[in-house]
Amino acid sequence: MPSPSQPTGESRPRALVIDHAWRGLGAGLEPLSGPDGAPLTRTVKLIVLPLIVRPALRPDLAADFLPPAPAAHLDALIRESATLLAATAQWFTLLKKARRVLGIVAGNPQDLYFQRCFALATEHGAPAAGADATARDVVEEVAHSPGGRTVEALKDHLADAARRARLDAELVTAWASRSPAVDAGAAGAAIERAAEVLEGCGAPGRTSTSPSYAAMVEAGHGEMVGRALWAHTSGLWGRDDLPAPLGLTGRRTPPRPEVGRGASTATLPAPLDRSLFERLFVVLQSSAHRDALPTVAELASREAGRSCAPLGLHDETLRVTAVLGGRLAVGLDPLGADRGDARRTAAHRAVNARWRREASVLRARRMTVSPRPDPDGGVLDALAQDLRTPWAAYMRRLWVRLHGRDVRDAPLTDLASAWALLDGVARSVMMDHRARVRSALRTLSAGPARTAERRSA
Structure with missing residues (x-):
C-alpha cells in the first residue's frame, strides 16, 4: 500500500x-x-x-x-x-x-x-x-553591475522619477489602446474547444499530438477569453455561480496596472491586480533562470505592455494554456460533491480521482465539511473553503508559472508540454493543501495535550 x-x-x-x-x-x-x-x-x-x-x-x-x-x-x-x-x-x-x-x-x-x-x-x-x-x-x-537582475536593482531603477513617469505613460497608452472586448458567444466557443482538448488529456500517451490545441492557438482563443474578462462577461465557464476571472482579479474587471513602489510576498494581490513592480518582484524572487532574463530596464519596459495584454500575457500558447487551465479548474471537485457532472473531461477525471484518494487527508476532509463549530478559530473552515473553491488557488498558481515563462520567452508549443504544466500545478495545489491540513490537525491535537499538561501541573 x-x-x-x-x-x-x-x-x-x-x-x-x-x-x-x-x-x-x-x-x-x-x-x-x-x-x-x-x-x-x-x-x-x-x-x-x-x-x-x-x-x-x-x-x-x-x-x-x-x-x-x-x-x-x-x-x-x-x-x-x-x-x-x-x-x-x-x-x-x-x-x-x-x-x-x-x-x-x-x-x-x-x-x-x-x-x-x-x-x-x-x-x-x-x-x-x-x-x-x-x-x-x-x-x-x-x-x-548596472544590469543586476535583483529586486534591489528593480527598486533602484523605479526610484528614478523620470523612468516612473515614462512607464506610467506607457501603461496609460497601452491600456487605452486595448483591443475591444469580444462577445460572450465567441469566448464561450473558445472554452468549449478547451473542453475538447482536455478530453484528450489525463492518460499516458494521449497528449502527443493535438490539432485542437494548435487550432486554439491559431484562432487566438486565449486572446478572446482574455478580452472577454475586460467586459465582465457572465457565465463564461458555463456556470453562473463562478466569477469570470476565476480569482485572477478581486475586482469586477481587471484594473489598469500601476507602476508600484514595493511588494511583499505575504500581501500580494490577485495576479491581474498587481502593479508592474509586484509582477516583476515575483519573477526576480523565484526565477531559477535569472541570468537568462533581460536587464531590469528591459524587463520593466516589456512588462508595461504585457500587463495590459489579454490575461496579462503576450504569448498566445500561454494564453491558450490559461484557458485550458480555467476549464480544468472549474471542474475540480476534491470533495466529490458532483460526480455526475457531464462537463467533466478525461483530464478532470484523472485529476479529481487523484485528489479524492489522498488517504492522508480523508479524515481532514470529513472534518472540514462537518456541521460542528470549528474549535480552532476558523482554520478548518478556511481549509473547507479551499476544497469547495479549488479553482481559485489553481488559477493563481497557474498564472504565476505562465507569467514566468512569458517573461523568459518560453512558450508551450505542444499539448504535451501544456498538459505537463497543467497537471503539475494541480499536483502542487493538492500537496500544498495536504501540508496545510496536516498542520491544522497537529495544532488541534496539540491543544488538548497542552490543556491536560496544565491541569496536571
Whole structure:
C-alpha cells in the first residue's frame, strides 16, 4: 500500500527525489542547506534545477512527479555532482566573507551569489591560493553591475522619477489602446474547444499530438477569453455561480496596472491586480533562470505592455494554456460533491480521482465539511473553503508559472508540454493543501495535550 506521503502509483515527487539524493551527499554542504540538512529552496531553484538537472535539455526530468527511471536519473545527476556542490558551498562562504568586509548589505546573498559560486566551482574547483581576491572581485562586480537582475536593482531603477513617469505613460497608452472586448458567444466557443482538448488529456500517451490545441492557438482563443474578462462577461465557464476571472482579479474587471513602489510576498494581490513592480518582484524572487532574463530596464519596459495584454500575457500558447487551465479548474471537485457532472473531461477525471484518494487527508476532509463549530478559530473552515473553491488557488498558481515563462520567452508549443504544466500545478495545489491540513490537525491535537499538561501541573 503506498505511503500517504507519496502519490499512488510508481511516480515520486521530484522534490522528494532531490531531497533524498541531497541528504546522501554527506557533510560539506551546510552553507547550501537548511538546519535539517535539506537543500535550501533557493539552492534547488538556483543551482540544482537550472544547473544540474537542466530540465530544458532533459524534458523527462521537468515534471513535478517522476516515474522510476527518470527519478533514478535525477538521483544519479545529483550524486555525481557531490564534489562540485561542495566546492560551490566553499565559494559561497568566501563570497559572504568578502561581502561583509566590503560592507555590502543590498540584496540577498543567495540570490546574488549562488549561481556565481557554482560557476567558480566549475572553473576552479574548491577555493585555493588567491581565492580570497577572486571572491572579492566577484562581489564587487555584482554590486556595481548596472544590469543586476535583483529586486534591489528593480527598486533602484523605479526610484528614478523620470523612468516612473515614462512607464506610467506607457501603461496609460497601452491600456487605452486595448483591443475591444469580444462577445460572450465567441469566448464561450473558445472554452468549449478547451473542453475538447482536455478530453484528450489525463492518460499516458494521449497528449502527443493535438490539432485542437494548435487550432486554439491559431484562432487566438486565449486572446478572446482574455478580452472577454475586460467586459465582465457572465457565465463564461458555463456556470453562473463562478466569477469570470476565476480569482485572477478581486475586482469586477481587471484594473489598469500601476507602476508600484514595493511588494511583499505575504500581501500580494490577485495576479491581474498587481502593479508592474509586484509582477516583476515575483519573477526576480523565484526565477531559477535569472541570468537568462533581460536587464531590469528591459524587463520593466516589456512588462508595461504585457500587463495590459489579454490575461496579462503576450504569448498566445500561454494564453491558450490559461484557458485550458480555467476549464480544468472549474471542474475540480476534491470533495466529490458532483460526480455526475457531464462537463467533466478525461483530464478532470484523472485529476479529481487523484485528489479524492489522498488517504492522508480523508479524515481532514470529513472534518472540514462537518456541521460542528470549528474549535480552532476558523482554520478548518478556511481549509473547507479551499476544497469547495479549488479553482481559485489553481488559477493563481497557474498564472504565476505562465507569467514566468512569458517573461523568459518560453512558450508551450505542444499539448504535451501544456498538459505537463497543467497537471503539475494541480499536483502542487493538492500537496500544498495536504501540508496545510496536516498542520491544522497537529495544532488541534496539540491543544488538548497542552490543556491536560496544565491541569496536571
